Amino acid sequence: MNGTTLNLSLSHLDELWFQVAGTRCNLSCHHCFISCSPHNNSFGFLPRQQIQDYLRQSVPLSVKGYYFTGGEPFLHPEMTDILIDTLQYGPASVLTNATVLKPEWLSRLEEAHTQSRYSLEFRVSIDGADATTNDPIRGHSTFDRALSGVKLLVDHGFLPIITATRTWNDSEDQLVLDQFIDVLREQGYEHPRIKLLPSLKLGAEEKRSGGYSDHQRITPEMMVGFDTSQLVCEHSRIVTDRGIHVCPILIESSDSLLGEDLETASQQPFKLSHGACFTCYQYGAICSNVAVSNAPAGKAT
Amino acid sequence: MSTRIALFGGVYNNYLALQAAIGMADAVGVDAKYCLGDIGAFGPYPNRSFPLLTDNDVICVQGNYDDSVGNDLSDCQCGYTDARDNHFAKISYDYTLANTNDANKAFLRSLPPEIELEIEGQRLLLCHGSPRRTNEFLWESTTPLHFVDMFLRERNLDLIAATHTGIKWQAKTAIGQFVNVGVLGRPENDGNTHVWFTLLDISSKGIQHRFCPVHYDYQRLGQEMEQEGLPEEFIKTLYSGWWTTCLEVLPQKERAAGCH
Numbered sequence: 001m002n003g004t005t006l007n008l009s010l011s012h013l014d015e016l017w018f019q020v021a022g023t024r025c026n027l028s029c030h031h032c033f034i035s036c037s038p039h040n041n042s043f044g045f046l047p048r049q050q051i052q053d054y055l056r057q058s059v060p061l062s063v064k065g066y067y068f069t070g071g072e073p074f075l076h077p078e079m080t081d082i083l084i085d086t087l088q089y090g091p092a093s094v095l096t097n098a099t100v101l102k103p104e105w106l107s108r109l110e111e112a113h114t115q116s117r118y119s120l121e122f123r124v125s126i127d128g129a130d131a132t133t134n135d136p137i138r139g140h141s142t143f144d145r146a147l148s149g150v151k152l153l154v155d156h157g158f159l160p161i162i163t164a165t166r167t168w169n170d171s172e173d174q175l176v177l178d179q180f181i182d183v184l185r186e187q188g189y190e191h192p193r194i195k196l197l198p199s200l201k202l203g204a205e206e207k208r209s210g211g212y213s214d215h216q217r218i219t220p221e222m223m224v225g226f227d228t229s230q231l232v233c234e235h236s237r238i239v240t241d242r243g244i245h246v247c248p249i250l251i252e253s254s255d256s257l258l259g260e261d262l263e264t265a266s267q268q269p270f271k272l273s274h275g276a277c278f279t280c281y282q283y284g285a286i287c288s289n290v291a292v293s294n295a296p297a298g299k300a301t
Numbered sequence: 302m303s304t305r306i307a308l309f310g311g312v313y314n315n316y317l318a319l320q321a322a323i324g325m326a327d328a329v330g331v332d333a334k335y336c337l338g339d340i341g342a343f344g345p346y347p348n349r350s351f352p353l354l355t356d357n358d359v360i361c362v363q364g365n366y367d368d369s370v371g372n373d374l375s376d377c378q379c380g381y382t383d384a385r386d387n388h389f390a391k392i393s394y395d396y397t398l399a400n401t402n403d404a405n406k407a408f409l410r411s412l413p414p415e416i417e418l419e420i421e422g423q424r425l426l427l428c429h430g431s432p433r434r435t436n437e438f439l440w441e442s443t444t445p446l447h448f449v450d451m452f453l454r455e456r457n458l459d460l461i462a463a464t465h466t467g468i469k470w471q472a473k474t475a476i477g478q479f480v481n482v483g484v485l486g487r488p489e490n491d492g493n494t495h496v497w498f499t500l501l502d503i504s505s506k507g508i509q510h511r512f513c514p515v516h517y518d519y520q521r522l523g524q525e526m527e528q529e530g531l532p533e534e535f536i537k538t539l540y541s542g543w544w545t546t547c548l549e550v551l552p553q554k555e556r557a558a559g560c561h
Binding site for chain 1: 382384433440441442443444445447448450451472548549552553554555556557561
C-alpha cells in the first residue's frame with residue numbers, strides 16, 4: 001500500500017470471482033449496482049470451458065475459494081456443471097436470487113456436494129423480510145418466489161446465506177433480522193444464516209437514491225493504520241468476458257480492467273478512487289461470505 | 302528411531318480438560334508437549350491453566366487471544382463478523398482479560414507466534430490459525446489442498462499443525478500434510494461432550510497423526526462457569542456437545558454438521 005497514491009496491490013489471490021452470467025438477470029432490481037436485467041447484455045456469459053481453464057490456472061496461484069455472480073448465475077445453461085467442476089478444486093459460492101432454481105439441478109448439486117470435500121455456499125438475495133419491503137425493489141412476487149427457492153435449497157440440504165441490502169435505518173437491523181428468522185423458519189429453515197449488506201450507490205441504485213458525493217472517497221489519511229485486508233481488491237479478482245477486473249463491484253468502470261490473464265491482473269495495483277471503495281472501506285469486504293480480519297485490536301480502555 | 306509429540310489446541314480456560322490431556326499424553330509417553338495457543342476464552346478461572354502448562358513443560362505458541370490478553374487489547378481478534386457472535390465473544394474476552402493476572406499476561410506476551418521444528422529429518426510448523434495469519438480460519442471444507450501446498454512449499458515443510466477453528470481435521474496433500482489438532486476448550490459441535498488433542502509419531506519415513514478424545518469433568522466446569530456468571534449458552538455447549546455461539550463463521554458443511 002502506498003499511502004500517498006492510494007494504490008493497493010493484491011497480497012494474494014484468495015478469491016477468484018466469475019461474472020458467469022454477465023449482466024443478464026431475470027429480474028431488474030432497482031438497487032442493482034450494475035443494472036442487470038433481462039435485456040442487459042453489456043457483459044456476456046462465460047463459457048464453461050473458459051472457466052475450466054481458469055480453474056486449472058488457479059491451482060499454481062493457490063487460490064483459496066471461488067465465487068460466481070451475475071446477473072443471475074442460474075440463467076447460464078451450464079451453471080450446475082460449472083459448480084460441479086469447481087467443487088473438484090475448492091469451495092464454491094454462488095450468488096443467486098433463487099427464483100429460477102430447479103429441483104433437478106439441486107439434486108445434482110446436492111450429490112456433488114456430498115461427494116466433495118469442499119463447501120458449496122448459496123447466497124440468496126432477499127431485500128426485506130416481507131413482500132412489502134422486498135417487491136418494490138426486486139419486482140412483483142419476487143419475495144414469494146425467492147422463499148420458494150430457499151425452501152428448495154433447504155430441502156436439498158443446503159443452508160443458504162440470505163443477503164439483504166439495507167434499505168432501512170441501521171437501528172432497525174435487529175427487528176429486520178427477527179422478522180427474517182420468523183419467515184424463514186416458516187419455510188423449514190430452522191437456523192437461518194443472514195447477512196445484511198450496505199447498498200452500493202452505483203448503477204440502478206445511483207438513479208434510485210443518488211450516487212456518491214465527492215467527499216465519499218478514501219483519503220491517504222484514512223489509510224494510516226488501516227487493515228487493507230478488509231478491502232476486497234486486496235485479495236480478489238474477477239473474470240468477465242472482457243478480461244480480469246479488480247473486484248465484482250466495479251466491473252463497469254474502465255479502470256477496473258487489469259489484464260487478460262490472471263497473472264498479469266494479479267500484479268496490477270489498483271487506485272482506490274471510487275465511491276464504492278469508500279463503502280468497502282466502511283463495511284469491510286462485503287462481497288465475501290465472511291469478511292477477513294487481520295486488524296490489530298486497539299488497547300483496552 | 303521415532304519421536305512422539307502431543308499437540309494441544311485452544312485451551313479456552315478449560316483447565317480440567319488440559320489436566321486430563323496432559324495426563325493422557327504422559328501416560329502414552331511423549332517426547333514433548335506443545336500448545337498451539339488461545340489459552341484463555343470461554344471457560345472459568347483463566348489463571349488455573351498457566352501452572353499446568355509451565356509445570357508440565359508444555360511449550361506454547363501465541364494465539365490471537367494470547368496476544369490480546371497479554372497486551373491488554375480491546376478485543377480478542379477472533380475474526381468474527383456477525384453481531385451475535387461478537388456479542389458472546391466480547392463477554393468471554395472481557396471476563397478473561399479482567400481475570401488474568403499480570404504475571405500470566407507477561408507470559409502470554411512472551412510467546413512466539415509460531416514454532417518451527419526439525420524432528421527425525423521432518424520439518425514441522427506449529428502455528429495458531431495459519432502460517433500467514435494468526436486468526437485465519439482454515440476449515441476442512443474451505444481450504445483447498447493446493448492452498449495448503451503453497452505454505453508447505455514456501456517454508457519447505459512436511460507438516461503444518463494449527464488450531465483456531467475448534468474442529469479437528471487432517472489432509473494429505475501432494476507434498477505434505479496439514480493437521481488441525483482440535484481444541485481442549487470446548488466440544489467440537491458433534492453432540493459429544495469430550496474434547497480432543499493430537500499425537501504425532503514422527504520418523505524418517507513420515508509423520509503419523511492420531512486424534513485423541515479427552516473425557517473430563519465437564520459438569521464441574523459447567524458449575525464453575527455458572528458461579529462465575531458466564532453465559533448459559535456456553536454451559537449448554539459443554540453439556541450438549543453442540544455449539545450455541547460463534548456459529549456464523551462456520552462454512553456450509555461444518556454448519557450443517559451441527560444442530561444450531
